[in-house]
Amino acid sequence: MWRNAGYNPPMNPTTPRPAISGLVLAGGRGLRMGGADKGLVDFRGRPMAASVIAALAPQVDEILISANRNLDIYAGFGYPVFADELTGFAGPLAGLHAGLARARHTLVATAPCDAPLLPADLVARLLAALLAHDAEIAVAATGGRSHPVFCLCRRTLLPALSAYLAEGGRKVDAWQRSRKRVEVGFDDVAEAFANLNSLADLPPSG
Numbered sequence: 001m002w003r004n005a006g007y008n009p010p011m012n013p014t015t016p017r018p019a020i021s022g023l024v025l026a027g028g029r030g031l032r033m034g035g036a037d038k039g040l041v042d043f044r045g046r047p048m049a050a051s052v053i054a055a056l057a058p059q060v061d062e063i064l065i066s067a068n069r070n071l072d073i074y075a076g077f078g079y080p081v082f083a084d085e086l087t088g089f090a091g092p093l094a095g096l097h098a099g100l101a102r103a104r105h106t107l108v109a110t111a112p113c114d115a116p117l118l119p120a121d122l123v124a125r126l127l128a129a130l131l132a133h134d135a136e137i138a139v140a141a142t143g144g145r146s147h148p149v150f151c152l153c154r155r156t157l158l159p160a161l162s163a164y165l166a167e168g169g170r171k172v173d174a175w176q177r178s179r180k181r182v183e184v185g186f187d188d189v190a191e192a193f194a195n196l197n198s199l200a201d202l203p204p205s206g
Contacts, residue, residue, distance in 0.1 A: 020123060021103035022060030024052050025149060026113035027068040027084055027095045037069050039113030051116030053077055059123035062104055066095035091170050092149050093161065100158040109152045117192040126152035129184045137176050141183040142190040148172040150193060 026039035026049050039049030049065070057063050063079040074081040082102060084094040092112070099108055107130075109123045119125075122140065130138040130152055137157070140150035149172060157179065164175050186193065 017127065018107055019061045019105040020059075020107045020109055020127070020152070021062050021064060021099070021105045021155075022056045022123075023064045023066060023096065023099035023103070023108055023110045024049060024056065024113055025066050025092050025095045025110055026074065027066045028091075037067075039067065040070060040073060041114075043116045048116045049074065049113040050077060052111055052113055052118055053079070055116070055118035055120065056109070056111050056123075059120070060109055064099050064102060066099055086165060092172050093165060093170060093175060096153075096172075097158070097161050097165060100153075100155050100161065103155055106155050107152060108155055110149055112149045115150070115193065117194070119186065119189045119192045122150065122186075122192075123152060125184055125186070126150075129182045133182045134180070135182040136180040138182050138184055139176060140186050140193060142186050142193055146173065146183050147193045148176055151176070 024039070026037070028038065039052075040047045042048075043051055053063060053065075065074050065077065065079055065081040066084070067074045067081055068083045071081050071083065080102070082098055084098050085101075086094040086097070092110075096108075096110060099110070107127070109126065111118055111122070126138040126140065129135070137151055137153040140147045160179070161175065164178075169175055
């Protein structure tokens, strides 16, 4: 496993940035939120997924949405929406698997639908580390802890991920650690990675 928790090399401004697909992961069951579709829960006057999309869209070249419920509502955001190919709410890796199969670009950045405070430079910092280390996956980390669903990965990982899922694997971190992965420090914006998993995590309305 590659590790880079402290230094984030800058991109060379003269080097064109490769095209990147952005994938919003909204396919969970929301059990800790009483079964609510987390991406559609209100956050500061709009659905949380809308805030994630607004933050991620300027950083990528296309937006895709992985959802297993309310696909018509998610489609109303104006971007392609699709369900997991694996049934039974198989977790974030199933959403990534479906996204890698549909992405138009060779790099795919992911963000969960319950992280509306997404950093504006998330993708740029992940990309710089991915290229500097010739890694397959770059993952955000804060306080020495990785956040696997905030990642940038190569679309060429699709066959390996398909095989892992076919064997019954479901753990995001375990699969990523089996690949060439670099961790990228975001301690300066650690609050951005605090997932809003329950109703108690949401700020007061009004």
